[in-house]
Amino acid sequence: MDRLLTLEMFVAVAGEGGFAAAARKLGSSPPAVTRGIAALEARLGTSLFHRSTRAVALTDAGASFLGEARRILADLAGAEREVRGAQADPRGQLYLTAPATFGRLHVLPVVRALLEQHRDLGVRMMLIDRNVRIVEEGIDVAVRIGPLADSSLKAVRIGAVRQMLAASPAYLARRGAPARLAELAGHDLIGTMGPRAVNEWQFTSGRWRLEPRPRLVLNTVDAALAAAEAGLGIANLLSYQLADALAAGRLISLLPGEQPPALPVHLLFEPSRAALPAVRLFVAAMKARARMAGLV
Template sequence: MDRLLTLEMFVAVASEGGFAAAARKLGSSPPAVTRGIAALEARLGTRLFHRSTRAVALTEAGAGFLEQARRILAELAGAERELRGAEAEPRGQLHLTAPVMFGRLHVLPVVGELMAQHAGLAVRMMLIDRNVRIVEEGIDVAVRIGPLADSALKAVRIDRVRQMLVASPAYLARRGAPATVEELAGHELIGTMGPRWAAEWQFASRRWRLDAPPRLVVNSVDGVLAAAEAGLGIANLLSYQLAEAVDAGRLISLLADEAPPPLPVHLLFEPSRAGLPSVRSFVAAMKARMRAAGLD
């Protein structure tokens, strides 16, 4: 059986959790998928799945092989797309992901301009305040804010953003403003559930560890902003998220001399997608947008 097809079957069974579901996804039949996996296992000389009447689960060897199989298929798909027209006009589906507010403020305007310029381009955006798995989710380009983990993905830095501690005038009138990092221990803090939240905060000159989790934890930037403006505590957010509220006086910047260091903003994508016209155009447009915005 064709090696590429058996790899596609393997990834589909692992992703869908069963042979029947994989067959439906591939437009094939369960017996054909079963034969394909058997052929792949025979070629590799090892079992890739534990099979039972109720479930299918990856073996240790299968789990180790899965990431390689996904990468092989992704690189082949990228090479085919590049060969079909590295210099062609952006067209087809571009899959993007970005943090919710950053996506609304800075990615959507770029997407709108690109779609106006290229009638054959379609875009699917996932705006979410968590880091999605790029390969598994089929993402072409991801916007990431903060330090990057080591990976085989290509990263293009496009800007950096300031971190700021803020509170409302009402909260400060009631509790006073912390004069030092140490005084934060006596204040109400508003936590988040996103990738930026940590039990240890980095400031300009030192690290400060929270003695206990915040009493209030909110799962979205909009929610944290609303809680801070309502006087429920001190929030640690990014400059672009706070600009409107700070300019309007609804929130006050705190400990400016000890402000946490800026965070880098990167575009992250598989190297095999770097030559795609849609990816190249999006990266160039985002670089231009960030130069004009000057977030830091």
């Protein structure tokens, strides 16, 4: 059986979670997909899936091979686009991921413009506050905030954001504004769950442990922002998350001299995808968006 076809079958089974679903996606039949996977496993000399009557799951070897299989198919698709002269006209699916609030505020407007301008383009976007495995999950471009780990991925810096403390005018009228970092210990603090630890905040002078822990801990940025606007305490959020509330006067920035160094904002993608029309247009549009939004 054709090697590339068996790779497509393997990626489809892994992505769809079953042989029947993969067959529907490929316009094939379950027996054909089963034969294709068996041929691929025989060629590789290892099992790629654990099979049961209810589910199909990748083996360790299958999970390791999946990223390479997706890379091979992506490289082939890119080469075919170039040969067909499709470089100027984006089409097909663009897979994106970004932090939830950043994606809503800054990526969705770019996506909306691209979809309006290019009728043959589709976008699938995962807004989530964790780092998605780009190769393994088939992502074309990921937005990352903060220092980057060394990798073979291409990184394009589009701007930076800052950590800021903020509280509502009503809260500050009731409790007063802290003049020094040490005075935070006497205030109601709003913490968040997720990548940024709730038990310590970083400032120019170093990390400051929240002892006792924040009185209110929330699992989303939007909820923490709403709580701060409602006067429930002092929140520690990023500048792009606070921008609208600060501009409207619903929140007031505190201790600006204690803001730590800015966090870079990058777009990450595989080098092989840099020339794809949709990726090139998205990167250029995000650069323009970051300049317009004042992401310093």
